[in-house]
Amino acid sequence: AQTVTQSQPEMSVQEAETVTLSCTYDTSESDYYLFWYKQPPSRQMILVIRQEAYKQQNATENRFSVNFQKAAKSFSLKISDSQLGDAAMYFCAYRSAPGTASKLTFGTGTRLQVTL
Amino acid sequence: GAVVSQHPSWVICKSGTSVKIECRSLDFQATTMFWYRQFPKQSLMLMATSNEGSKATYEQGVEKDKFLINHASLTLSTLTVTSAHPEDSSFYICSAKTPGQGAIFQFFGPGTRLTVL
Numbered sequence: 001a002q003t004v005t006q007s008q009p010e011m012s013v014q015e016a017e018t019v020t021l022s023c024t025y026d027t028s029e030s031d032y033y034l035f036w037y038k039q040p041p042s043r044q045m046i047l048v049i050r051q052e053a054y055k056q057q058n059a060t061e062n063r064f065s066v067n068f069q070k071a072a073k074s075f076s077l078k079i080s081d082s083q084l085g086d087a088a089m090y091f092c093a094y095r096s097a098p099g100t101a102s103k104l105t106f107g108t109g110t111r112l113q114v115t116l
Numbered sequence: 117g118a119v120v121s122q123h124p125s126w127v128i129c130k131s132g133t134s135v136k137i138e139c140r141s142l143d144f145q146a147t148t149m150f151w152y153r154q155f156p157k158q159s160l161m162l163m164a165t166s167n168e169g170s171k172a173t174y175e176q177g178v179e180k181d182k183f184l185i186n187h188a189s190l191t192l193s194t195l196t197v198t199s200a201h202p203e204d205s206s207f208y209i210c211s212a213k214t215p216g217q218g219a220i221f222q223f224f225g226p227g228t229r230l231t232v233l
Contacts, residue, residue, distance in 0.1 A: 033220055043207060045160075045224035091159060098220060102213055103150060106159045 023092030139210030
């Protein structure tokens with residue numbers, strides 16, 4: 001079974017600064033997907049960014065980018081130019097490749113605070 | 117597009133009663149829906165995978181007789197918490213996946229807060 005670990009229960013960043021959230025995972029599969037989800041106080045899950053394991057290039061979505069290290073089974077999220085609206089719980093998630101079980105396995109989450 | 121709704125958004129019930137939560141995909145057909153449970157300040161825990169027209173697949177440790185799941189149409193799945201007790205109080209979230217083995221995204225509903233008195 002796959003496991004996802006987020007070792008930082010809480011992080012804090014000043015507005016306009018950069019912060020990196022860590023995520024490691026364990027799997028014996030070679031093809032899979034990794035996601036970062038944001039859960040603001042409304043508790044609506046919002047997809048932030050995704051990475052396909054077969055792609056070497058790190059995914060980027062505006063101010064959000066990942067550092068995907070497949071051999072190390074590491075998938076960190078970098079938030080640049082942090083904004084107050086970035087304050088939320090962030091969950092790292094793993095999904096097996098299409099054609100297999102499509103369920104998501106979530107990490108324990110990191111609560112991000114953004115200060116002025 | 118890809119909007120998922122849940123109803124109700126919150127519910128309070130007495131211990132021993134049953135509560136039904138609906139999950140609807142509003143603008144797409146969802147052959148597969150997922151039900152999660154989230155306790156305060158914790159992660160999402162998958163309870164079951166619901167496939168349209170077939171029995172749900174429950175995760176280990178989830179009582180299928182207590183958490184009844186019905187996925188009767190391509191746009192609706194329901195979770196019924198039977199004989200609810202205070203320990204069932206939690207935040208329940210559903211998600212839906214578009215058809216096809218190539219579809220990789222799950223679209224999440226806004227969640228339902230259940231409080232059992």
